[in-house]
Amino acid sequence: xxxxxxxxxxxxxxxxxxxxxxxxxxxxxxxxxxxxxxxxxxxxxxxxxxxxxxxxxxxxxxxxxxxxxxxxxxxxxxxxxxxxxxxxxxxxxxxxxxxxxxxxxxxxxxxxxxxxxxxxxxxxxxxxxxxxxxxxxxxxxxxxxxxxxxxxxxxxxxxxxxxxxxxxxxxxxxxxxxxxxxxxxxxxxxxxxxxxxxxxxxxxxxxxxxxxxxxxxxxxxxxxxxxxxxxxxxxxxxxxxxxxxxxxxxxxxxxxxxxxxxxxxxxxxxxxxxxxxxxxxxxxxxxxxxxxxxxxxxxxxxxxxxxxxxxxxxxxxxxxxxxxxxxxxxxxxxxxxxxxxxxxxxxxxxxxxxxxxxxxxxxxxxxxxxxxxxxxxx
Amino acid sequence: xxxxxxxxxxxxxxxxxxxxxxxxxxxxxxxxxxxxxxxxxxxxxxxxxxxxxxxxxxxxxxxxxxxxxxxxxxxxxxxxxxxxxxxxxxxxxxxxxxxxxxxxxxxxxxxxxxxxxxxxxxxxxxxxxxxxxxxxxxxxxxxxxxxxxxxxxxxxxxxxxxxxxxxxxxxxxxxxxxxxxxxxxxxxxxxxxxxxxxxxxxxxxxxxxxxxxxxxxxxxxxxxxxxxxxxxxxxxxxxxxxxxxxxxxxxxxxxxxxxxxxxxxxxxxxxxxxxxxxxxxxxxxxxxxxxxxxxxxxxxxxxxxxxxxxxxxxxxxxxxxxxxxxxxxxxxxxxxxxxxxxxxxxxxxxxxxxxxxxxxxxxxxxxxxxxxxxxxxx
Numbered sequence: 001x002x003x004x005x006x007x008x009x010x011x012x013x014x015x016x017x018x019x020x021x022x023x024x025x026x027x028x029x030x031x032x033x034x035x036x037x038x039x040x041x042x043x044x045x046x047x048x049x050x051x052x053x054x055x056x057x058x059x060x061x062x063x064x065x066x067x068x069x070x071x072x073x074x075x076x077x078x079x080x081x082x083x084x085x086x087x088x089x090x091x092x093x094x095x096x097x098x099x100x101x102x103x104x105x106x107x108x109x110x111x112x113x114x115x116x117x118x119x120x121x122x123x124x125x126x127x128x129x130x131x132x133x134x135x136x137x138x139x140x141x142x143x144x145x146x147x148x149x150x151x152x153x154x155x156x157x158x159x160x161x162x163x164x165x166x167x168x169x170x171x172x173x174x175x176x177x178x179x180x181x182x183x184x185x186x187x188x189x190x191x192x193x194x195x196x197x198x199x200x201x202x203x204x205x206x207x208x209x210x211x212x213x214x215x216x217x218x219x220x221x222x223x224x225x226x227x228x229x230x231x232x233x234x235x236x237x238x239x240x241x242x243x244x245x246x247x248x249x250x251x252x253x254x255x256x257x258x259x260x261x262x263x264x265x266x267x268x269x270x271x272x273x274x275x276x277x278x279x280x281x282x283x284x285x286x287x288x289x290x291x292x293x294x295x296x297x298x299x300x301x302x303x304x305x306x307x308x309x310x311x312x313x314x315x316x317x318x319x320x321x322x323x324x325x326x327x328x329x330x331x332x333x334x335x336x337x338x339x340x341x342x343x344x345x346x347x348x349x350x351x352x353x354x355x356x357x358x359x360x361x362x363x364x365x366x367x368x369x370x371x372x373x374x375x376x377x378x
Numbered sequence: 379x380x381x382x383x384x385x386x387x388x389x390x391x392x393x394x395x396x397x398x399x400x401x402x403x404x405x406x407x408x409x410x411x412x413x414x415x416x417x418x419x420x421x422x423x424x425x426x427x428x429x430x431x432x433x434x435x436x437x438x439x440x441x442x443x444x445x446x447x448x449x450x451x452x453x454x455x456x457x458x459x460x461x462x463x464x465x466x467x468x469x470x471x472x473x474x475x476x477x478x479x480x481x482x483x484x485x486x487x488x489x490x491x492x493x494x495x496x497x498x499x500x501x502x503x504x505x506x507x508x509x510x511x512x513x514x515x516x517x518x519x520x521x522x523x524x525x526x527x528x529x530x531x532x533x534x535x536x537x538x539x540x541x542x543x544x545x546x547x548x549x550x551x552x553x554x555x556x557x558x559x560x561x562x563x564x565x566x567x568x569x570x571x572x573x574x575x576x577x578x579x580x581x582x583x584x585x586x587x588x589x590x591x592x593x594x595x596x597x598x599x600x601x602x603x604x605x606x607x608x609x610x611x612x613x614x615x616x617x618x619x620x621x622x623x624x625x626x627x628x629x630x631x632x633x634x635x636x637x638x639x640x641x642x643x644x645x646x647x648x649x650x651x652x653x654x655x656x657x658x659x660x661x662x663x664x665x666x667x668x669x670x671x672x673x674x675x676x677x678x679x680x681x682x683x684x685x686x687x688x689x690x691x692x693x694x695x696x697x698x699x700x701x702x703x704x705x706x707x708x709x710x711x712x713x714x715x716x717x718x719x720x721x722x723x724x725x726x727x728x729x730x731x732x733x734x735x736x737x738x739x740x741x742x743x744x745x746x747x748x749x750x751x752x753x754x755x756x
Contacts, residue, residue, distance in 0.1 A: 022400055030708065040708070073600065077602065099602035102613055207628070223481050224475075224477035255403075330416065333413075336608065337602075
């Protein structure tokens with residue numbers, strides 16, 4: 001099967017990732033930070049090393065401010081609910097995933113948090129004006145995706161964060177599609193909190209993610225054993241423990257760590273270039289087919305990450321993706337957990353067919369995909 | 379290294395577990411329930427199969443009422459915060475872990491939830507009287523561990539749940555130490571919600587747990603993409619999705635599934651008997667050493683799971699565990715994230731040395747441990 005659904009999870013995990021996980025299960029299956037024996041220390045060492053890699057990869061604020069989560073969604077919930085209180089206002093983009101929209105909508109219903117949505121345009125100045133006009137006196141937070149998971153649009157994080165900070169608001173980023181594909185630099189882009197999955201561009205396994213922040217004073221949504229201060233019934237205030245209750249996913253963390261090593265060796269830059277070249281071949285090919293509708297900017301390297309959405313006239317996106325599956329190609333049709341994005345793009349009726357190549361795909365894969373679409377769209 | 383820290387995480391994972399995880403990473407690294415292609419379907423099938431196994435293993439209320447979490451602590455947070463509101467009263471045992479105590483303490487501080495603690499005795503009738511006298515008019519919930527993670531005490535779940543239900547309260551169980559070691563039968567023991575880790579007695583990897591319930595109307599603490607109803611900004615109400623936001627830990631679920639298969643093949647009964655025999659050898663040996671203090675009932679199969687806590691007079695438990703580590707034996711010293719238990723047992727000053735054998739340990743391992751303790755306690 002040719003796998004073009006890497007925006008959902010990366011289909012090929014490097015062999016180092018798989019062996020790191022097996023190794024963790026065989027060699028130091030012990031609970032880190034819980035016991036004083038050698039195996040527990042080894043597990044702790046691996047976890048600490050992974051924290052350092054993530055901190056360094058995203059130019060964060062110190063490895064103690066990297067906490068592991070089960071996925072990017074949990075990280076976003078911890079981040080958003082960790083700072084918003086009743087009466088606060090939050091600004092989000094029109095391209096947010098339900099991992100941002102649903103927690104905020106819940107806070108609106110339950111404690112009266114308010115939110116505004118700004119529009120994203122090809123013209124960056126227009127985007128920034130829309131963003132700026134969304135602020136209110138009580139704006140506490142902005143949550144912005146680095147890359148649209150449906151259309152691949154890259155948002156101008158540094159410019160947005162400068163505006164947010166000038167208004168006294170925190171600037172949080174959903175790095176779900178960006179991590180490991182486009183450079184994300186927390187200090188230089190002014191990101192106060194970054195939430196990432198481990199299993200997409202960072203090439204780790206499903207089941208691991210992280211919240212990385214600038215020593216923010218988060219209230220917690222999950223409390224429990226941390227291996228520290230056992231007699232204190234309050235959650236410990238120190239990081240990373242404050243946001244890490246219960247046993248950590250050590251095999252997942254080891255796999256993620258090996259994935260980051262792979263990305264560092266290959267370099268994010270080369271990954272982006274290779275995936276963008278493949279995405280460009282996809283969009284170039286699709287743009288020649290008269291019954292195909294392409295959405296968003298074409299991938300040209302500045303405002304577009306390697307995620308392509310299209311439709312075939314007269315067909316629902318899920319019909320197209322099923323036909324592609326029958327032809328041996330895995331893509332995702334439907335709404336991609338991002339109703340907001342489809343409302344913005346006017347694709348509520350059909351959703352879109354999403355093609356998300358990885359560095360492990362080839363031009364041959366693209367040709368097979370294009371031939372199949374041509375037959376479907378004929 | 380001889381590993382006697384299985385109450386923290388099981389040190390030996392069956393080879394089937396490790397190969398199930400590798401297989402998931404190599405063969406169907408695709409997001410379940412998100413896309414319509416064959417690899418995503420295969421991942422969904424594996425997840426569904428694991429739900430069915432958990433439901434059947436614990437005699438639950440249907441596989442749709444099994445939701446996966448990252449660990450038992452997350453499951454307990456979801457369960458406890460999913461039903462308690464300001465003004466509600468909750469009853470917990472004196473042997474609860476911080477995964478129960480800390481979420482409840484947070485609810486007390488933030489929304490005025492009240493709690494009472496009942497004492498646990500060797501005499502079951504005394505335990506039940508203490509439990510019953512803890513109820514108030516506004517008691518909504520009881521949360522009880524099936525097995526003390528420090529002392530191995532088994533709580534009389536069926537009798538406790540009968541009382542809870544007669545008082546109109548829900549009965550939730552922390553199955554952290556019980557799952558895969560002692561039989562837990564939700565329907566026959568009257569358990570409304572059971573929270574379990576995958577990485578202890580069920581022999582799966584760290585990073586996976588589950589909440590299993592009787593179609594309860596939980597409010598959520600985490601919302602996000604579920605692969606369903608993308609245009610709805612509210613979290614979907616259907617189970618299992620309501621409690622599963624973001625990408626699931628598919629490799630972890632596959633590993634847990636293989637772990638359950640292993641336990642089913644070997645049988646929980648034989649695991650309990652083997653581990654209890656080993657624990658009995660440990661406690662018999664320790665009871666002959668005059669400078670050793672043993673806590674809790676000795677393991678005789680009725681009120682005691684295979685977890686032993688002891689101390690050496692004049693030494694802190696962590697000193698003893700470090701000496702054992704130097705001798706090549708891994709145990710856990712300290713407080714085990716359960717301050718409440720130590721307050722009850724009067725072991726606040728020293729904590730305890732905890733020995734938790736698994737089915738993969740042998741009498742030879744026990745002898746090595748006992749020889750080391752004898753030298754330390756001499």
